[in-house]
Amino acid sequence: MDDKARAALKNGAIRHIAFIMDGNGRWATKQGKTRNEGHKVGARVFEETASYCHELGIRHVTVYAFSTENWSRPRPEVDALMKLFSNYIDTAMRRFHEKKIRVVFLGDKSVFPRKLRAKMEKLEKDSESFSDILNIAFNYGGRDEIVNAVNRLIREGKTEITKEDLASHLYTAASPDPDLIVRTGGDMRLSNFLLWQSAYSELYFTDVLWPDLDENDIDEAVKNFYSRKRKFGKVL
Ligand code: IPE
Ligand code: IPE
C-alpha cells in the first residue's frame, strides 16, 4: 500500500469494509479436497482478514459467512458449516475479544439451537463496550433484514417511517454504511448482502478465491478504493 492510502486510512477514510467471502468450494475442488476443507481454510482466512483490516485502522469490518439461501445446500455441507461456526465461537472469537473487538452477529438467531444462540448472545454482550466492530453475517439475508426491521417498527406502533427509522432497526444499526464491499471468487453480484446499506458503497470484485486472499489482495482493494471518485449524486 502506498503512503497516501495508508495516511488516508489513518484518517478513517474507510470507516467500514465488508467482504463477501466466496470461493471456498471451488478452491477445495481445485486442490482435490472436500468442500468442507475449503470452508475450514476459509474460516482461518476470515480471522486473518478481519484482524488485518482492524490493524489498518478500519473500525467496522463485516463478513458474509452464511446466507438465508445457503440453507438450500446439501445437508452434510450445512451441518459442517454449523459445526465449524459453533467451534469457531469457542476459539477464534475469544481471540477477537482479546483484541478488544466487538462482535455483532447479523441475521436471525432464532433458528439456531438454544445453546449456540446463548453462546452468540454472550459473545455480543461481553464485547459490547469495545468500539471497533466485527459484524458476522450468519443466517443473513438483506431482504430478510429489511422485512424484520419493518415488522419491529410495526410492533413498536409506527404507522409511517423514515429512512433513519429503518436504518436504526437493521442488524447493522451500530455501523455506518459500508464504504467498500469486496467480493472474492469472481462473481459480480451481491447475493442478498447489505441491500439497503450498499446504496453508495464502492464495489470491488476479484477472481481470487476466498481461501487464497492475503494482505496484498486487501491492500490492492484499498488502493483501488482510493482511485475512485465518490460523487453521491452530486456534480464534482
Ligand atoms: C463461500 O464459499 C462460503 C459460503 C457461502 C458458506 P462457497 O461455498 O460459496 O464456494 P463456491 O462459490 O462454491 O466456490
Ligand atoms: C454468497 O455466496 C454468500 C456468502 C458468501 C455467505 P454464495 O456462493 O451463496 O452466492 P451465489 O449462490 O453464488 O450467489
Ligand code: MG
Ligand atoms: Mg459461492
